[in-house]
Amino acid sequence: DSGVTQTPKHLITATGQRVTLRCSPRSGDLSVYWYQQSLDQGLQFLIQYYNGEERAKGNILERFSAQQFPDLHSELNLSSLELGDSALYFCASSPRQGGVGELFFGEGSRLTVL
Amino acid sequence: DAKTTQPNSMESNEEEPVHLPCNHSTISGTDYIHWYRQLPSQGPEYVIHGLTSNVNNRMASLAIAEDRKSSTLILHRATLRDAAVYYCILRDLNSGGSNYKLTFGKGTLLTVNP
Numbered sequence: 001d002s003g004v005t006q007t008p009k010h011l012i013t014a015t016g017q018r019v020t021l022r023c024s025p026r027s028g029d030l031s032v033y034w035y036q037q038s039l040d041q042g043l044q045f046l047i048q049y050y051n052g053e054e055r056a057k058g059n060i061l062e063r064f065s066a067q068q069f070p071d072l073h074s075e076l077n078l079s080s081l082e083l084g085d086s087a088l089y090f091c092a093s094s095p096r097q098g099g100v101g102e103l104f105f106g107e108g109s110r111l112t113v114l
Numbered sequence: 115d116a117k118t119t120q121p122n123s124m125e126s127n128e129e130e131p132v133h134l135p136c137n138h139s140t141i142s143g144t145d146y147i148h149w150y151r152q153l154p155s156q157g158p159e160y161v162i163h164g165l166t167s168n169v170n171n172r173m174a175s176l177a178i179a180e181d182r183k184s185s186t187l188i189l190h191r192a193t194l195r196d197a198a199v200y201y202c203i204l205r206d207l208n209s210g211g212s213n214y215k216l217t218f219g220k221g222t223l224l225t226v227n228p
Contacts, residue, residue: 002157002159004157033216035218042218042219042220043152043158043201043218044218045216045217045218090157090158092157092158102148102160102163103158103160103216104160105157105158105159106157107156107157108156108157
């Protein structure tokens with residue numbers, strides 16, 4: 001158990017819909033990262049937040065947005081969903097903003113868009 | 115991010131040592147070498163990291179070539195639970211918060227035979 005909690009674990013929805021994925025980082029971790037894993041693209045970095053502020057952006061679509069709240073949990077919002085958005089979405093957390101050291105990953109939210 | 119090259123797959127027998135290679139010929143002086151693994155249906159899990167010297171922890175050993183252009187993750191006695199995709203990742207210590215993210219490649223799929 002990494003200490004990172006993601007909900008929901010599974011989600012099935014239709015094209016055009018909007019969903020919200022939630023992540024609770026490990027206690028005390030200030031950084032949260034979102035990753036997308038699909039069969040053809042592998043693990044892709046989407047976005048990073050540190051203590052409520054966006055710190056880095058990766059291959060995140062404009063239809064997707066995220067935020068980190070004062071209690072440090074984070075939400076990833078996916079809108080106007082397309083079939084290709086079906087993937088596993090992972091959240092990770094770490095104590096600091098930069099440097100070396102490990103990231104702790106949750107078990108992921110599996111999104112299926114029909 | 116500096117690039118790494120790993121074999122697509124490797125096979126091992128249970129209770130035998132496993133050497134997982136990684137080439138990173140364009141590594142810079144401030145790049146740390148990280149290894150993560152992803153077990154089936156789980157999020158990635160930190161294994162080990164190092165800069166120049168060989169490193170040991172309870173999970174594995176990391177052997178780093180003198181010129182740092184390659185490294186090897188060593189599992190001393192493979193178990194069935196070690197079957198996973200292993201990722202070798204470079205991370206720049208000095209690039210600040212924006213590069214604290216991990217950039218995953220395709221990794222090496224390790225199969226462990228009973």
